[in-house]
Amino acid sequence: MDNIDTIKVFGHRSPDTDTTVGSIVWAWFLNEHRKQKAIPYILGTLNMETRFVLDYWKIKQPSIINHVNKEDKIAIVDTNNLDELFENINDTTIISIIDHHKLSGNLKTNHPPEIVIQPYASSMTVMYNIMNIEPKYFPKEIAGLMLSGILSDTLKFRSPTTTDDDILLAKELALVLNIDIDEYAEKMLDAKSNISEFSPEELLLMDSKIYDINGVSTRISVLETTKPSLVLERYDDITKEIPNRINEDGVKQLLFFAIDILNKESIMFITDENIKEIAEKTFNLKADGKLLVLPGFISRKKQILPALLECECNKK
Ligand SMILES: [Mn+2]
Known part of the structure; x- marks a missing residue:
């Protein structure tokens, strides 16, 4: 045809x-x-x-x-x-x-x-x-x-x-x-918030792009949702899959954000000490255990990515 x-x-x-x-x-x-x-x-x-x-x-x-x-x-x-x-x-x-x-x-x-x-x-x-x-x-x-x-x-x-x-x-x-x-x-x-049938791998790739953050290749995955609890429920599932994804892609790191559309905030998954340091310095906020809430952040293109690129902490 x-x-x-x-x-x-x-x-x-x-x-x-x-x-x-x-x-x-x-x-x-x-x-x-x-x-x-x-x-x-x-x-x-x-x-x-x-x-x-x-x-x-x-x-x-x-x-x-x-x-x-x-x-x-x-x-x-x-x-x-x-x-x-x-x-x-x-x-x-x-x-x-x-x-x-x-x-x-x-x-x-x-x-x-x-x-x-x-x-x-x-x-x-x-x-x-x-x-x-x-x-x-x-x-x-x-x-x-x-x-x-x-x-x-x-x-x-x-x-x-x-x-x-x-x-x-x-x-x-x-x-x-x-x-x-x-x-x-x-x-x-x-409809978008219904993620139950997706594997952790699919969730990491659902809305995801790879960027060069001042020389560090970084996959930034987000899930936009009106029901953040459904994403948080999958925390262990998702974080366990991250090392595999990093390996597969050959990137240095993966940052994951649940974007709470209704409350206009992002919830970043703090998966290890290194990510914690990057997150706290970039956004100038303290992580609460395994999560870091970013009030007002709903755009990867206009907010999350520019913050990562502009922070002196990510310029080595
Ligand atoms: Mn588009």
Whole structure:
């Protein structure tokens, strides 16, 4: 079904809602409006929120893609970081990158690509700018997916990454869909908080990225939840799995945070003395036994990561 000219559309590893609906929406746009054959893919297991969203809008889960070939034509969404894609991605033909993250500088192309990176909270808002289609003209399910991407990445406008344009677009989409944002977002967040069927390994990779913290490769895993007690219940489970994950990745350390969306705080797992020292110095707070609560911290991109990068304690 997919021939050599079919564009493969996908986002980052540990696929979240924004990256998944981004791939589907962008593939839809390429097919319907640019008359380019495109198929969306995902790079791993979906979390419960994303599954809820796809079920709600009656969209089939994209297939998982495990590798790419140099003959492939690729459209990347919601990342511009090689480390979150495939090692050989630079050997493929990267046609476009539509994203809302800082420039990583490790992707290369053989042809002039279409690159649009804009500082919005969701890649949906970036795509909306490019597509130039009024919300009322989107098919219902496409509008629904776009709304879901914004609500997910902004944690229903709570995240400090949220911009006025994200909010405006979400409200317009909700209006044409005749959907109540509060009710719908609550369903999404409740779905996301249901982690019972995931293994500790899956929980560590569910919403996770690897960063270079001043020369120390660090995996930062978070779980956004409206029911932090469900994450804390898994404390032993999760912490026992961390050394395996570190080994597998070849990283130096792994930091894990339960993000309590409703109380607007993060709960960091203090897994050993070294992590304790990093945590207390970086956030200038005292750990309470196995946990460190960070009031006001809900964004990895805008709060947790900058704090780690900026602290003198992590500059050696
Ligand atoms: Mn995103």
